[in-house]
Each structure stands twice: as C-alpha cells, then as structure tokens.
Amino acid sequence: MKPSAKPIRYGRPCMADLPPELGRMIFEAIKNSPPFDRAKLERKCVRAERRLDKIIAELDRNEVAAK
Amino acid sequence: MKLPQNKYFGCRHLCGSKQDILDIQTFTVNHPETGRGLEMYLKNQALGDERSSLMRTYLVRLKRTKECVGYFSLKAGLVSFNEVETPNTVTFETMPGVELANFAINSTFAQKHNVKGLGYLLFSRLIAPFVQEHAKTLGICMIYLFALPYERLIKTYES
Numbered sequence: 001m002k003p004s005a006k007p008i009r010y011g012r013p014c015m016a017d018l019p020p021e022l023g024r025m026i027f028e029a030i031k032n033s034p035p036f037d038r039a040k041l042e043r044k045c046v047r048a049e050r051r052l053d054k055i056i057a058e059l060d061r062n063e064v065a066a067k
Numbered sequence: 068m069k070l071p072q073n074k075y076f077g078c079r080h081l082c083g084s085k086q087d088i089l090d091i092q093t094f095t096v097n098h099p100e101t102g103r104g105l106e107m108y109l110k111n112q113a114l115g116d117e118r119s120s121l122m123r124t125y126l127v128r129l130k131r132t133k134e135c136v137g138y139f140s141l142k143a144g145l146v147s148f149n150e151v152e153t154p155n156t157v158t159f160e161t162m163p164g165v166e167l168a169n170f171a172i173n174s175t176f177a178q179k180h181n182v183k184g185l186g187y188l189l190f191s192r193l194i195a196p197f198v199q200e201h202a203k204t205l206g207i208c209m210i211y212l213f214a215l216p217y218e219r220l221i222k223t224y225e226s
Contacts, residue, residue, distance in 0.1 A: 026148075042191070
C-alpha cells in the first residue's frame with residue numbers, strides 16, 4: 001500500500017501504516033538535503049529542448065517534402 | 068483550472084477517452100527498477116484512483132505529434148513533525164505539500180526520437196510551475212515523493 005493511502009489514523013495526520021516518527025524523519029531529510037543545483041537542472045532542460053527543436057524541425061521538413 | 072503546457076508539451080487530465088486508452092496501452096517504462104510498477108499503475112489503477120479522487124493523473128503529449136511523452140500523478144499530503152506524545156495528547160506541527168506519487172517517461176517515445184532529459188524537462192517546465200500555481204490558493208510549501216530504495220534512483224531525484 002502507498003504510504004499516504006490512509007491519511008488519518010487515531011485522529012492524527014500521519015503516513016498510514018508507517019510509524020509516526022516517519023514525519024520527523026522526512027522533515028529531517030528535507031532540512032538536510034543537499035542544496036538544489038538549479039543551473040544543472042536548467043542545462044539538462046536546455047539540452048532536451050534543443051533535441052526536441054531538432055525533432056520538430058525534421059518533422060516539418062518531412063511534411064513539406066511529402067506535399 | 069489551467070493545465071500545464073508550454074511550447075513543446077500539452078497536458079491532459081486522464082479521463083479515459085479513446086486517445087487516453089490508446090496512449091495507456093502503448094505506454095512503456097523501461098527503467099529496470101521502477102518501470103514495471105509505474106507502467107502497471109497507469110494501465111490498471113490510474114483510472115480507478117481518478118474516479119475515487121485518490122489521485123490526479125496527467126498525460127503529457129508532444130504538441131506537434133500528439134504522442135504521449137510521459138505521465139505524472141499528484142495528490143495532496145503533509146508531513147508531520149515535532150511530535151510530542153503524552154498519555155492523553157499528541158501535539159505536532161505539519162508542513163503541507165503535494166506528493167508526486169507517480170512520474171514516468173514513455174520509453175516508446177524517448178527511444179523512437181532518441182531524446183534524453185525528458186524527466187528533468189517535464190518536472191522543471193510543467194510539474195513544478197503547476198504546483199506553484201496551486202500554491203497561490205492553497206497552503207503548499209513543498210513537492211515530495213517517496214522514492215523506492217534504489218541508490219541510482221535516489222541519486223537521480225537528489226540531482
């Protein structure tokens with residue numbers, strides 16, 4: 001079962017069949033997670049967008065050639 | 068409600084239309100660790116969860132060809148912390164968020180067009196802005212997910 005399938009147990013919001021300590025663990029994990037590298041994500045996105053541009057351009061060329 | 072879209076992608080709420088069914092049937096996830104579960108969810112459970120409002124699933128299509136690029140599912144959630152338990156009471160604080168419960172790229176599409184980085188692109192350009200838009204009207208301060216315990220998978224999400 002997914003952790004959050006049963007959102008309320010004993011009147012306390014928690015993650016269903018997992019121990020209540022889980023919330024604290026998740027909170028700590030969020031606090032201690034490594035800094036988010038936005039520039040790296042952006043580079044990966046731009047690379048994928050360039051590839052999509054090429055795919056679309058190729059489709060357009062094929063469409064024109066077929067006419 | 069405005070669904071996420073940009074120059075490349077359009078997004079549609081899963082509704083069981085003819086096109087949805089076709090896309091679901093041909094959707095593949097070749098990821099060795101999580102692929103089967105994500106594929107099976109879309110094929111067997113997503114529509115049922117839609118009907119019972121347990122989850123909202125969105126299909127992402129390339130605008131130019133209408134091919135299905137991927138899907139993601141969102142549900143509201145929260146994380147409790149600072150719990151103090153006494154014999155009669157429990158006090159705690161909560162942090163509201165949105166759970167990215169399922170997120171997969173269609174391997175059929177990625178392999179056909181030999182394109183990488185679609186997961187980063189969909190998350191950055193569609194999912195995150197979509198949740199940010201909702202955060203204007205609801206208390207949302209994070210997007211979170213429960214990754215399966217595979218190191219490679221966790222590293223991907225951490226990056």
